[in-house]
Amino acid sequence: MAAKSSLFKVILLGDGGVGKSSLMNRYVTNKFDTHLFHTIGVEFLNKDLEVDGHFVTMQIWDTAGQERFRSLRTPFYRGSDCCLLTFSVDDSQSFQNIGNWKKEFMYYADVKEPESFPFVVLGNKLDVAERQVSLEEAQTWCRENGNHPYFETSAKDSTNVAVAFEEAVRRVLATEDRTDHLIHTDTVNLHRKPKSNSSCC
Ligand code: GDP
Numbered sequence: 107m108a109a110k111s112s113l114f115k116v117i118l119l120g121d122g123g124v125g126k127s128s129l130m131n132r133y134v135t136n137k138f139d140t141h142l143f144h145t146i147g148v149e150f151l152n153k154d155l156e157v158d159g160h161f162v163t164m165q166i167w168d169t170a171g172q173e174r175f176r177s178l179r180t181p182f183y184r185g186s187d188c189c190l191l192t193f194s195v196d197d198s199q200s201f202q203n204i205g206n207w208k209k210e211f212m213y214y215a216d217v218k219e220p221e222s223f224p225f226v227v228l229g230n231k232l233d234v235a236e237r238q239v240s241l242e243e244a245q246t247w248c249r250e251n252g253n254h255p256y257f258e259t260s261a262k263d264s265t266n267v268a269v270a271f272e273e274a275v276r277r278v279l280a281t282e283d284r285t286d287h288l289i290h291t292d293t294v295n296l297h298r299k300p301k302s303n304s305s306c307c
Pocket of ligand 1: 120121122123125126127128129167230231232233234237259260261262
């Protein structure tokens with residue numbers, strides 16, 4: 107018998123190449139190779155988990171395929187419970203862009219209360235030797251731009267991936283009464299968007 111679970115929509119945003127698909131893949135399937143995702147066009151994956159006694163199904167949305175995605179921003183963003191702003195610690199440009207991703211998300215998702223909306227910031231590719239963004243710089247940005255939690259992750263070697271996603275759930279639980287999201291689920295699912303959606307751009 108499936109357990110009752112709350113459904114949370116979590117969206118990964120950030121420049122192309124920072125590792126969004128890899129983080130989702132690492133967390134849900136514990137694999138690093140995203141070739142299959144990119145080939146078949148996976149756009150979200152579900153992951154069941156328990157956080158602090160709450161059973162949750164996290165629906166994690168990836169914004170792979172940036173060009174096609176741009177005209178689909180509103181349906182992608184709307185209804186998100188948490189946004190993971192992602193950059194790569196070896197790419198300062200991707201760090202400079204997270205503020206723009208945040209603004210864009212708030213606009214298209216039509217976030218009514220930006221001060222309390224849960225954002226989590228991920229500095230990915232921690233395993234890479236040559237950093238362009240320091241821990242202090244990233245922590246300062248997070249503190250000054252809404253006091254967002256910050257995690258340095260590696261989708262390659264798994265560092266901090268699970269704790270970052272779990273923190274996203276905690277932030278959602280802390281901000282909302284989730285009883286309106288009750289569904290039945292007990293599996294980890296692989297989803298594809300219908301083909302009709304992918305031909306429109
Ligand atoms: P996306 O466009 O943001 O979804 O990025 P991808 O997940 O497709 O990753 C882009 C490239 O970065 C791929 O070659 C990945 O193998 C690589 N990559 C992703 N995460 C990591 C990581 O944590 N460490 C390293 N070294 N490479 C990574």
